[in-house]
Amino acid sequence: MLGFGMYTQALDSAGAAEPQGDVDEVARLERFQARIDRDEKIEPKDWMPADYRQALIRQIAQHAHSEVVGMLPEGNWISRAPSLRRKVVLIAKVQDEGGHGMYLYSAAETLGVSRAALIEQLLAGRAKYSSIFNYPTLTWADIGAIGWLVDGAAIMNQIPLCRCSYGPYARAMVRICKEESFHQRQGYELMLTLARGSAAQRAMAQEALNRWWWPSLMMFGPSDAHSVHTAQSMRWKIKRFSNDELRQKFIDVTVPQAQYLGLTVPDPELRWDEPAQHYRAGPIDWSEFQAVLEGGGPCNRERLAARREAHEAGRWVREAAVAYAEKHGAHAEPARSG
Amino acid sequence: MNEDWALYEVFIRSRSGLEHKHVGSLHAADARMAIEHARDTYTRRLEGVSIWVVRSSEIVASDPEEAEALFEPARDKIYRHPTFYAIPDEVKNL
Numbered sequence: 481m482l483g484f485g486m487y488t489q490a491l492d493s494a495g496a497a498e499p500q501g502d503v504d505e506v507a508r509l510e511r512f513q514a515r516i517d518r519d520e521k522i523e524p525k526d527w528m529p530a531d532y533r534q535a536l537i538r539q540i541a542q543h544a545h546s547e548v549v550g551m552l553p554e555g556n557w558i559s560r561a562p563s564l565r566r567k568v569v570l571i572a573k574v575q576d577e578g579g580h581g582m583y584l585y586s587a588a589e590t591l592g593v594s595r596a597a598l599i600e601q602l603l604a605g606r607a608k609y610s611s612i613f614n615y616p617t618l619t620w621a622d623i624g625a626i627g628w629l630v631d632g633a634a635i636m637n638q639i640p641l642c643r644c645s646y647g648p649y650a651r652a653m654v655r656i657c658k659e660e661s662f663h664q665r666q667g668y669e670l671m672l673t674l675a676r677g678s679a680a681q682r683a684m685a686q687e688a689l690n691r692w693w694w695p696s697l698m699m700f701g702p703s704d705a706h707s708v709h710t711a712q713s714m715r716w717k718i719k720r721f722s723n724d725e726l727r728q729k730f731i732d733v734t735v736p737q738a739q740y741l742g743l744t745v746p747d748p749e750l751r752w753d754e755p756a757q758h759y760r761a762g763p764i765d766w767s768e769f770q771a772v773l774e775g776g777g778p779c780n781r782e783r784l785a786a787r788r789e790a791h792e793a794g795r796w797v798r799e800a801a802v803a804y805a806e807k808h809g810a811h812a813e814p815a816r817s818g
Numbered sequence: 819m820n821e822d823w824a825l826y827e828v829f830i831r832s833r834s835g836l837e838h839k840h841v842g843s844l845h846a847a848d849a850r851m852a853i854e855h856a857r858d859t860y861t862r863r864l865e866g867v868s869i870w871v872v873r874s875s876e877i878v879a880s881d882p883e884e885a886e887a888l889f890e891p892a893r894d895k896i897y898r899h900p901t902f903y904a905i906p907d908e909v910k911n912l
Contacts, residue, residue: 526882575862582859586843589825595845596822652842659863798847802823805848 516717521647524590532716535709536646537591539718544584545602545609549783551577553617554626562620569666570623576659583652590648603788611769612695614777621674621681621688627667629689629696629734635660636730637700640720649718668737675741682742689738690746697761698769700727706766728758735759825874826852828859830866838870846871 508527515522522528551574558574561567585595601607612630617623638660641653674685701707701723713719721729738745749762771777823845829838841860846852852871860866880888896902905912 523882525879572862575858579859579862582844583842589843594822801847801851805851808848 513715516645516715519717520645521650522645523647531712532718533591535713535716535718536649537588537593539713540584540588540591540649541593541598541601542608542610544581544588544598545607546613547577547581547584548602549609549613549787551581552783552786553613553615553779554623556617557620557623560620561623566670573627573663573666576663580656580659583655584649587646587648587652599791603784603791605775605784608773610699611772611777612699613783614772614779615691615695616778618691619684619688621671621684622692624667624670624674624685625688625692627663627665628671628737629667629692630699631660631663631667632734633696633699633730635664636726636733640726643717643720645717671741671743675743685741686743689743693746694764694768695772697727697731697764698766700724700730702766702769703764731759731761823847823851826856826871827874827877828852828856829870829872830856830860831868831870832866834867838868841865843874 509529512522512527512529512532522532554570554574554577558567558570561570585598588598589595598607602609617626635657638653638657642650642657644650644653671685671688674681704710704722704724707723710719710722714722735745735750747762749760751760752758753760772780775781824847825843826846826849827843828841830841831838844852844855844859846855849871853869856869856871861869892898
C-alpha cells in the first residue's frame with residue numbers, strides 16, 4: 481500500500497533514520513523547515529528533527545492527559561444531575577473527553593512513544609496536565625461553567641491546532657473540535673437556565689463564574705514574555721497564535737456572553753478599550769497558576785489518586801481480556817464486512 | 819508496567835456506497851474488542867455503517883525517502899490526462 485498517512489506507531493519506528501554527520505544534519509533541517517514554511521504536513525514516517533518530535537510528544541501527551549483527567553471533575557456530578565436530560569448529556573460529554581484522550585494518545589504514539597509509557601508517567605505524577613482540572617466542582621453550576629468557560633477556552637486553543645504541521649495531531653484536533661462545540665453549548669445553556677431561574681440559582685451561577693473565571697484565563701498558559709516554548713513552536717507551526725493573543729480573543733468573546741447571562745465577571749479592573757475594540761482584563765495572579773502547576777492546587781492529589789485507583793480496579797478486566805484472547809486466538813475474526 | 823495491547827488501524831465506511839476510510843488507531847486484546855472499541859471511539863455520532871480493523875503490524879507502507887523514485891516518473895506523462903489533447907470546440911460530446 482502506498483502513500484498512506486497513517487497513525488501507527490509500528491510504521492514510525494523504521495522512519496526517522498538518524499542523520500549522518502553535520503552537513504547532512506544542516507541540509508535535512510533546512511529541507512524540513514522549508515516543508516513547514518510551504519505549509520506541507522509532516523507525517524509519521526517523514527524525517528523530523530529530534531526536538532520537533534520531543535516538543536510534539538510533550539504537547540500531545542499533556543493534552544491527552546488533560547482530557548482523561550478532565551473526566552474526573554465532571555464525573556463527580558453524573559449521579560447528582562438534576563434531570564434525566566442533564567444526566568445523559570453529561571455522560572455523553574464525559575465519554576467524549578475519554579474519546580479525545582484516545583485520539584490524542586494515538587497521535588502521540590505515531591511519534592514512537594508507547595501509550596503504556598505515557599499512562600505510567602501520568603500515574604507516577606511525572607506528567608503534566610492542564611491545571612484547570614485541579615479545581616473542585618463544588619456545585620451543579622460548576623458543570624455549566626466548565627462547559628462554557630473551560631471548554632470555550634479549550635476550543636480557542638484547539639481550533640488553530642487543526643492546522644498544526646504534524647498530520648496525525650492536526651487530524652485528531654479536527655475531530656475533537658467538532659465535538660467540543662456541543663460541550664460548550666450545553667454548558668452555556670445550563671448557565672442560562674440557572675441565570676433565568678430562582679435567586680438561589682442565579683447566585684449559584686454567579687458563584688461558579690467567580691471561581692472559574694481566572695483559572696480559565698490561566699488555561700492559555702503564561703504570558704508571552706514568560707512562555708518558554710512559544711517561539712520555536714510557532715516556527716514549526718505547531719502553534720499558530722501566542723498565549724496572550726488567544727487569551728485576548730477568549731476575553732473578547734466571553735465578556736458579552738457573561739453580560740447576556742446577567743452575571744458579573746469577577747474582575748474590578750475589566751474595561752472596554754474603545755479605540756482598540758478589546759476588553760482589557762486586570763492582571764492575572766500567576767503565583768496561583770505556578771502553585772497549582774507545582775501540585776499545590778485544591779485537587780492535585782485527589783485527581784491522581786482517582787486515576788490510580790481506576791487503573792488498579794480495572795486491572796483484572798484487562799487481564800481477563802488478554803486471557804480470553806489467548807484462549808480463543810487473538811485473530812479469531814468476527815464476520816468481515818466487505 | 820502493563821504492556822500495551824496490540825495496535826489496530828481503524829477504517830470506517832461512512833455510508834453505503836462509499837469506501838472505508840482510515841480514521842485512526844486503537845489498542846485491543848483481540849479483533850472483536852478492536853471492533854467494539856472502534857465503535858465507541860470513532861462512531862459516537864453516526865459516523866459509520868461499517869468498520870474494518872487491521873493489525874498495524876500487518877500494514878506494509880512505502881518509505882517517504884523513496885517517494886521521488888516511486889511517484890516522480892508520472893510527473894512528465896501529461897499525455898495521460900484528457901486536457902493534453904486539443905479538440906476543436908465544434909466537436910461536441912467527446
